[in-house]
Amino acid sequence: MTTEKRQKRDVSGWLVLDKPYDMTSTQAVGKLRWLFGAKKAGHAGTLDPLATGILPIALGEATKTVPAVQDGTKVYRFAIKWGEETTTDDTEGEVSARSEVRPSAAEILAALPGFTGKIMQTPPAFSAIKVDGERAYDLARAGEVVELAARPVYIEALRLIEHQGDISRLEMTCEKGTYVRALARDLARQLGTYGHVVELRRTAVGPFDAARAVTLATLEAATDRDALLLPVSAGLSLLPEIRLTPDQVSAVRHGNPVLLGGASAPIALDSAWASSAGVAVALGRVEAGMFKPQRVIV
Template structure:
């Protein structure tokens, strides 16, 4: 007799997962969706299988806030292994170059300011960037030479946490599109040597940080039902980095139907590139303010 399929639930919110090592982001989303019997789920920013840390998983209506989280600032802690370059710029690839040069602490600290601000970065050949409709990593795995064009990225801060002869640990605060593997490669090259990422942990994505994270083991250990559902963070948490506009009942009714409204009151904003509106603590819509009017882009059905 075939077992009946579990009923999918229309639940909304965030699971701020501390993604384990050697699991893809897609696998993590699938596992969380299954554990919660969620009808809809997605992640806010891919994390490599060999990386650990913050993987925000959106459930239901929270998927509408994924772009805002993806565009948020990120913090990574990573280790550079000195003296070996690999084809993937991490431990998964083959060694393609070696060097006997091991940078001293002072030299490493002196070179880091070069990588702060808006800089040009050449993404790794093994990346998800598309080349003529194909993923770069698929072409690279097929043995094709992949040379990706450099692109601008924003790095707010980078600091040395630990330094050793063979490995150094750094922390970087950066914007969307930054490849930490490429950053490690370029830092090593600037020091006249080669290197690759030996460990990588994402400590923050937008409003989500390590303190918000839950392990997959803890999620599995929680009893299915109210106990497991209690681990779901509210949809609004994903929008915490944006201005919030609280509406009255009449305004909320108009916005919930996708209508533009005039914002009134002494403190009403005149112009905002991006913001969100709420009523009694619930997210209503994301959008913008122009000439004192809120124009919804995405309406939430909570």
């Protein structure tokens, strides 16, 4: 007896998942793709399995807008346990160094300005960064010594929320490519001790925050899952919007540039999205007063 293959469908939109603990981002995408029966799915910004919180998942045509969301600001709330450094910089690894030093709240506050703005950060050995074509975490798990180069990251804000002896809770607003685990490791070393992340939750990614988040349990129980989807345009709300006329829509959908009219029309934009009646039509740029589509949304 054979089971009939489930028919995939063309469904498009964003689902802001409140990712549960101990689930990989890839597993989350696979789960939602199955629940919606979607032909295409992807996520905007990996979350570690031990992290929870905002994981924007794109279905169908929304996958074309993933880069716009990934480039957005991210906000994390996390807890650092002082006195122990681990091989993974979180609770998954083994303790690799210990210290009896416990920083005070005043010492932590004094150190935070040194970790804001543009800083150099060395990613954790257990990260998804590729080294000679291999993921760093695969090499590290195989016992190889992984040496990653420091790279510039931008941390917009870093504040102490709570401090209780061995544990401190902080909130960080940053750009993509910033590792919370590396920040915890480096901050602890700066304070003359060791530390690792014991709690990590992402509360915002680009235009998406907790107010729009849906739990997996809610999604599984829903009788009309499509009603929980946000439109494709929801992922583009932080980019400049170009509103097209019906004639311009037809041209853009065929990949052709269009001249923008009106006194307020932009002359040049590195990134923008074109719309018609609030519906996303294309991603592109503006050059010499012309909108040039780069990715058409159907």
